[in-house]
Amino acid sequence: MGSNRIRRASAVALAAATAFAATACSSGGSGSGDAGGVVTISVNGLPPATQTVDRKNFEDDVKAFEASHPNIRIDAHEGMMDPKTFAAKLAGGQLEDVYYVYFTDPAGLIQRHQAADITPYLKDVPALADVKPALQDVFKGKDGKVYGLPTGNYSMGLVYNRELFTKAGLDPDEPPTTWDEVRTAAQKITALGDGTVGYADFSKNNQGGWHLTSWIYSLGGDVATRDDSGKWKATLDSDAAHKALQHLHDMRWTDDSMGSRQLLEIPDVQKMMGAGKLGMYLAGPDNIPTIVKQFERKYDEYGLAAMPGTATLGGGDGFMFNPKDAPAKIKAGLAWVQWKYLNPDRQEEIDQKSAGSDIPIGLPQPDLFDGRSGETVKAVHAKYANVPQQNYRPFTDRSADVQVKVEPPNAQQIYTVLDGVMQAVLTKQDANADELLKDAQKKVDTILATAQ
Amino acid sequence: MKVDTVGAPRRTQRRPAATPAPPPSSSPRRAGLRRRIADNLVGHLFLAAGVLAFALFSWYPIVRGFLLSFQQVNFAEPATWVGLDNFQRLFDDPLFLTAWRNTLWFTALALVFGFAAPFVTAVVLNELRHGRAYLRMTVYLPVMLPPIVTVLLWRWFYDPGPGLFNHALGILHLPPQQWLESENLSMLSLVLVSTWANMGTTTLIYLAALQGVPGELYEAAQLDGASIRQRLWHVTIPQMRFILLITLLLQVIGTMQVFIEPFVLTGGGPNDATVTVLLLLYRYAFVYNDFGLASAMSTVLFVVLGAFAALYLRLTRSKG
Structure with missing residues (x-):
């Protein structure tokens, strides 16, 4: 009897567990429902518990926002944009009401109708008036409607190790402004020996394509252009692209100033820079704090120059809204994004709070605002700066001369093709640039045939 | 009615013949x-x-x-049926053929190394008189490492600068190699990682099978004057034919799904030399967010692997 009881008890427990699992698998929904006029919205961007200061600041912001907006409750989730889980979360009703995106995402999300149209509610976002129009355009669809808000931006520049510059007899306050100067500097830094690499670049997981696009922009070219009929065409078989490949080839094979290990991606290069074994690489200003924090370096060790040449690639991040959201949730989400991320009036309070922590204040970017808002933010940053802003003057001084261009349509697919080109040049001494670019041109044209 | 017909004789059979039928x-x-x-x-x-x-x-x-694979989906709106469009786009992608060619090349190399190495290791281990348990554990040890750890470890081995292999070549006064950066070497390098990481299990299976080969067959062969090679060829391999065939098929099915090695070590490069079917499928789904195309690719893979699985089932059934 005893064993029968045990069997029955285990059967009941198993049935309960099975039912629970089934229920858990079928549950879903994007945030809590509304009750008594209070709207609860789920948002992501909450820093992980390991980043104690950032997380505390975020949680304080949530409290302050809820106090000033009694009808809105924030359900904050960790995480940013993860393409690997995005579709599953959307399909399963788990996507946040307000979700974080990189500038490479909106075009595809808009094309696939995976973001809500927020155009009717923009009159409630006065802060947008001073946000740079080029950044707002990233979130506009072909139909002219708006699907998200930018909250951060960067443009590719040249991050360099000031100590290695000095050791190599280069002036760290006068970094290269052309690719020829980059080549000369890379040779001198490599000559220091002991495994020091003058210049490194990415060539894996689409990051090579992303950087080759920046190279081509900097040399006056484009990856794709739109003709009068609105159709996109690849423009890879160009002088600028040939020059870019020739420069890379010469540094890799003639000068041997790019090291022998290739197929690198962001963490590899940051590690080289953090170890003091790399002279220069292409990156946005946000890379400097990453290197400083991750490898326990000092801000003084690094400088930032503008992109060599005449143009650079710009990117950034922002927030979009769940396409299944009701208007009340979209309005609440807009209020949150505006209050937290597009609020120059809060800048003083934010910087004052962050000044004593390891959160960097005074990097040249993000640089979202024009007009009065832009001036306010810059003045506050200068007042509370805790990073050596003079090290970034080569970046800010030339920024007016360097045009910022956005990424091409279907960017990730194009980057896959250009990754191959970058890899070929950096891993095959006899790579044929003509053939590579002609082949890439055909492949990118096929990809662009589906672009809006 | 059918239940009654079936149920009645059963009850009748259970009861003694003298017992009257129940109402x-x-x-x-x-x-x-x-x-x-x-x-x-x-x-x-x-x-x-x-x-x-x-x-x-x-x-x-x-x-x-x-x-x-027959739909266009965005997971926000109802799916649209698109017929064979996804398959058409898939076959139009120049990387589709490249990925299959690379995958088959990986499978072929993995058979040469990954099939022969465990067999030879098992035969050697079986012949050893001392230290067999220790060596068996050593061979099996890499299987216990998480795959990502194995791959990152080999990444250091392959590093053209301070990496272990080029360091060893330097000691032997041989020129350094571009293990992962060369189009010719990169696939072989991935196969070596995969073989090292996975051969432990296969070796143990072979070892168990070897110990099942009757000792008298070897004795008879020895009496007939057969050499070690002849005993291996005429006794061991025929006795293990079935298990060898099964592991061969399982290996084909397994290696055609290679993903972690190219994903972590090469990202499909250099110049698409290590783009495999699963890596391309991953890109379709999680980089391009094109789940229709990714599903079409997985359907094609499913059909190909299904054919091998059917062969496996047929073989195991016929043996049973």
Whole structure:
């Protein structure tokens, strides 16, 4: 009897567990429902518990926002944009009401109708008036409607190790402004020996394509252009692209100033820079704090120059809204994004709070605002700066001369093709640039045939 | 009616012949059914949990994936049926053929190394008189490492600068190699990682099979003057033919799904030399967010692997 009881008890427990699992698998929904006029919205961007200061600041912001907006409750989730889980979360009703995106995402999300149209509610976002129009355009669809808000931006520049510059007899306050100067500097830094690499670049997981696009922009070219009929065409078989490949080839094979290990991606290069074994690489200003924090370096060790040449690639991040959201949730989400991320009036309070922590204040970017808002933010940053802003003057001084261009349509697919080109040049001494670019041109044209 | 017809003789068989037949009432039958259900309740519930888990995490995704290959989806709106469009786009992608060519090349190399190495190792281990347990554990040890750890470890081995292999070549006064950066070497380098990481299990299977080969066959061969090579060729291999065939098929199925090695070590490069079917599928789904195209690719892979799996089942059944 005893064993029968045990069997029955285990059967009941198993049935309960099975039912629970089934229920858990079928549950879903994007945030809590509304009750008594209070709207609860789920948002992501909450820093992980390991980043104690950032997380505390975020949680304080949530409290302050809820106090000033009694009808809105924030359900904050960790995480940013993860393409690997995005579709599953959307399909399963788990996507946040307000979700974080990189500038490479909106075009595809808009094309696939995976973001809500927020155009009717923009009159409630006065802060947008001073946000740079080029950044707002990233979130506009072909139909002219708006699907998200930018909250951060960067443009590719040249991050360099000031100590290695000095050791190599280069002036760290006068970094290269052309690719020829980059080549000369890379040779001198490599000559220091002991495994020091003058210049490194990415060539894996689409990051090579992303950087080759920046190279081509900097040399006056484009990856794709739109003709009068609105159709996109690849423009890879160009002088600028040939020059870019020739420069890379010469540094890799003639000068041997790019090291022998290739197929690198962001963490590899940051590690080289953090170890003091790399002279220069292409990156946005946000890379400097990453290197400083991750490898326990000092801000003084690094400088930032503008992109060599005449143009650079710009990117950034922002927030979009769940396409299944009701208007009340979209309005609440807009209020949150505006209050937290597009609020120059809060800048003083934010910087004052962050000044004593390891959160960097005074990097040249993000640089979202024009007009009065832009001036306010810059003045506050200068007042509370805790990073050596003079090290970034080569970046800010030339920024007016360097045009910022956005990424091409279907960017990730194009980057896959250009990754191959970058890899070929950096891993095959006899790579044929003509053939590579002609082949890439055909492949990118096929990809662009589906672009809006 | 059918239940009655089937149920009656069973009850009749259980009862002694002299016992009168029960009245045609349904209540004892119901009671019997209830008893049978109650007796097997735990079994059924355990079975239900397994069936539910399989249905949710295996069968449903398979069916859904198959349907998705004929649909255009954005997961925000209802799916649109697009017929064979996804397959058309898939076959138009120049990387489709490249990925299959690379995958088959990887499979072929993996058969040369990954099939022969465990067999040879098992034969050697079987012949050893001392230290067999220690060496068996050593061979199996890499299987216990998480795959990502194995791959990152080999990444250091392959590093053209301070890496272990080029350092060893330097000691031997041989020129350094671009293990992962060369189009010619990169696939072979991935195969070596995969072989090292996975050969432990296959070696143990072979070792078990070798120990099942009757010793008298070797004795008879030895009496007939057969050399070691001849004994291997005429006794060991024929005796292990079935197990060798099964592991060969399992290896083909396994290696055609290679993903972690190219994903972490090469990202498909250099110049698409290590783009495999699963890596391309991953890109379609998680880089381009094109789940229709990814599902079409997985359907093609499913058909190819299904053919090998059917062959495997047929072989195991015929042996059974």
